[in-house]
Amino acid sequence: xxxxxxxIKADVGSxxxxxxxxxxxxxxxxxxxxxxxxxxxxxxxxxxxxxxDIELIMTHNKGVGHKDIHGLAFRTFESITxxxxxxxxxxxxxxxLSHAFSGNLKGMGPGVAExxxxxxxSEPIVICMADKTEPAAYNLPLFKIFADPFxxxxxxxxxxxxxxxxxxxYDVKDQKKITLxxxxxxxxxLALIGTTGRYEIKSIxxxxxxxxxxxxxxxLNMMAGRYVGKDDPVCIIRGQSGFPAVGEITEGFAFxxxxxxxxxGSHSGPLMPVGQKDANPTRFxxxxxxxxxGFQLANGRLVGPVDLFAxxxxxxxxxxxMEITDYMRRHGPFEPHRLPEGELEYTSLPHVIEKMKxxxxxx
Ligand code: F6R
Ligand code: MG
Ligand code: MG
Numbered sequence: 001x002x003x004x005x006x007x008i009k010a011d012v013g014s015x016x017x018x019x020x021x022x023x024x025x026x027x028x029x030x031x032x033x034x035x036x037x038x039x040x041x042x043x044x045x046x047x048x049x050x051x052x053d054i055e056l057i058m059t060h061n062k063g064v065g066h067k068d069i070h071g072l073a074f075r076t077f078e079s080i081t082x083x084x085x086x087x088x089x090x091x092x093x094x095x096x097l098s099h100a101f102s103g104n105l106k107g108m109g110p111g112v113a114e115x116x117x118x119x120x121x122s123e124p125i126v127i128c129m130a131d132k133t134e135p136a137a138y139n140l141p142l143f144k145i146f147a148d149p150f151x152x153x154x155x156x157x158x159x160x161x162x163x164x165x166x167x168x169x170y171d172v173k174d175q176k177k178i179t180l181x182x183x184x185x186x187x188x189x190l191a192l193i194g195t196t197g198r199y200e201i202k203s204i205x206x207x208x209x210x211x212x213x214x215x216x217x218x219x220l221n222m223m224a225g226r227y228v229g230k231d232d233p234v235c236i237i238r239g240q241s242g243f244p245a246v247g248e249i250t251e252g253f254a255f256x257x258x259x260x261x262x263x264x265g266s267h268s269g270p271l272m273p274v275g276q277k278d279a280n281p282t283r284f285x286x287x288x289x290x291x292x293x294g295f296q297l298a299n300g301r302l303v304g305p306v307d308l309f310a311x312x313x314x315x316x317x318x319x320x321x322m323e324i325t326d327y328m329r330r331h332g333p334f335e336p337h338r339l340p341e342g343e344l345e346y347t348s349l350p351h352v353i354e355k356m357k358x359x360x361x362x363x
Contacts, residue, residue, distance in 0.1 A: 003043070003119045003300045004066075006058045007127055007234045008073040009216065010110040013084025013092035014052030020280055021049040024087065025080045029054060032076040041068055043300030050279045050291050051131030052091070053232045054080065057293075059300040064114040067103040074101045077110060111135075111216030113234050115203075123297040124239035126249050126308065130271065132281050133261035133288040135217040135233040136196035137271055141252035142167075142213060143193060145237070145244050146204050147182040152248040155183075160242040168203045169193060170217050177202065196260065197343045206242065213237045232261075239294075246294060250308050253290060256321035258328075262286040266344050268336055269328050272321035275310025287325045 014021050026047050033045040033056060046057040056073055060066075077096055084092035097109040105112055130137055144151035146165045154161040164182045169192055171177065180189045192199040204213040215235045239246045256270035262285060269287040279291050293305035331337035341349070 001119050001299060002061060002116060003297060004060050004063055004069075004114060004116040005125065005236055005297075006060070006064070006069050006073075006112070006114045007055060007129075007216070007236055008058070008070070008105065008110055008112050009053050009055040009129065009232070009234050010073075010077045010095035011052045011091060011232065012054065012077050012081045012095055013087075013089035015087075015089050017090050018052045018285055019282060021052050021054045022087075022089070024083055025049075025054060025089075028080045028083050029056060029076055032072070032079055033058065036072050041072060044302045046293070046295075046302050046305065048129070048276065048291075048293065050129040050289065051232070051281045053129070053131050055127075055129050055234060057127055057302065059297065059302060061300065063116050065104055065106075070103070070105040070112070071101055073110060074105060074108070106218070111218055111231055111234060113214040113216040113236050115211040115214045115236055115238075117211050117238070119297055119299065120241065122240070124246055125295045125297060126237045126239055126246060126292055127295070127305075128235040128237070128253075128290055128292045129232075129279075130234070130288065130290040131232045131279065132265075132269075132286045133233070133259045133271060133290075134196075134200075134231055134265075135215050136193070136200045137259035137261070137288065137290075138215050138233060138235050139193040139196055139199070139201050140257050142201050142204065142215070142235070143190065145249055145252035146212065147186055147189070151251050152244050154244060154248060158242075161244075163207045165212060166205050166207060166209075167193075167201055168205075170200045170202045171198060172200060172217075173198050181207070210242075211238070212243055246308070250292060250314075253292070253309070254314070254317050256317055256324060258324070259288050260339055260343060261288045266339050266349075267328075268339060270321040270324040272318055272325075273309040273314050274318065275307045277310070283325065284329060287321060 029047045036042045043059045081093035095109040149155040168179050200217040202217040205211050216233050253273045258268050259271045262269040272289045274289050292308040294308050295302045295304040328337045
């Protein structure tokens with residue numbers, strides 16, 4: 001049976017400030033998706049949040065980019081916005097850039113990761129959800145998971161993986177895309193995706209085209225032409241039997257690498273893997289975090305989840321992340337904690353410089 005998994009997310013209000021999407025909002029989402037499950041639009045769903053972002057994890061058999069599913073997500077975020085407005089929550093409706101839905105969410109604000117595939121005899125799925133960062137935050141872990149044998153043992157010892165994978169990469173500045181194959185083009189791939197401000201891994205597949213991973217790689221700030229918040233990204237990864245094992249997927253996040261985002265979308269900080277109960281960016285609106293929920297699909301039904309980063313084996317990663325947090329914070333307004341001018345997505349710095357422009361004299 002062909003099944004589609006759609007993870008659609010948006011920040012439509014939180015408390016206090018940009019911290020947490022409260023239960024009242026998640027309840028609205030659950031009610032809406034319950035109705036959609038009753039009328040068979042959806043096979044199943046799971047609603048969760050990471051920081052101030054609400055994630056709708058949905059299964060169905062309508063394929064990717066389907067107007068019924070995108071419309072359902074859009075209307076759901078609109079209903080949540082109404083409650084967020086009643087409660088005067090912060091940033092109510094912030095990710096709904098337009099209120100005229102025309103069949104697809106592309107360019108409208110919410111982040112979308114989707115894939116359609118033939119459900120295997122057993123289908124493990126990991127959904128990663130991050131807050132206070134950008135889609136390219138997944139570049140490093142996805143590279144490790146799908147192309148680095150020091151992370152993923154299967155790349156060298158599993159005959160079903162030794163062929164490698166295909167990476168679809170978006171150039172968000174020139175709005176172009178390219179597909180590169182590993183291990184053959186590993187260096188070319190790294191040359192691109194190391195520039196996280198420009199190149200984002202959008203999807204990964206096996207050499208035969210079978211989908212393996214999908215990221216929500218829409219640049220919200222660029223589409224809007226002004227800063228409206230970072231695109232806190234989600235990612236779907238299939239596991240086992242020809243794909244990386246679940247433990248090879250989680251291992252990709254064991255190093256808390258530096259990502260762009262954090263306070264005002266303008267700082268570099270460690271990506272800290274946490275359990276659901278700790279998905280609360282409270283220090284300097286961060287540090288950036290990522291949660292991972294593991295499911296098994298059963299004819300589209302979402303069995304689970306297991307809160308994968310809630311385990312003690314990630315304690316050292318978190319400790320290291322908190323040490324890095326302290327270290328980076330002590331740079332205050334200096335780079336490389338504050339992002340370089342070209343990558344600043346918050347509008348205040350250009351305003352400050354504009355104010356002083358007449359006072360600059362030639363040296
Ligand atoms: C970053 C983020 C927050 C806000 C910050 C200022 O993605 O959401 O760090 O940028 O709290 O928010 P405003 O400008 O809404 O007061
Ligand atoms: Mg917010
Ligand atoms: Mg957020």
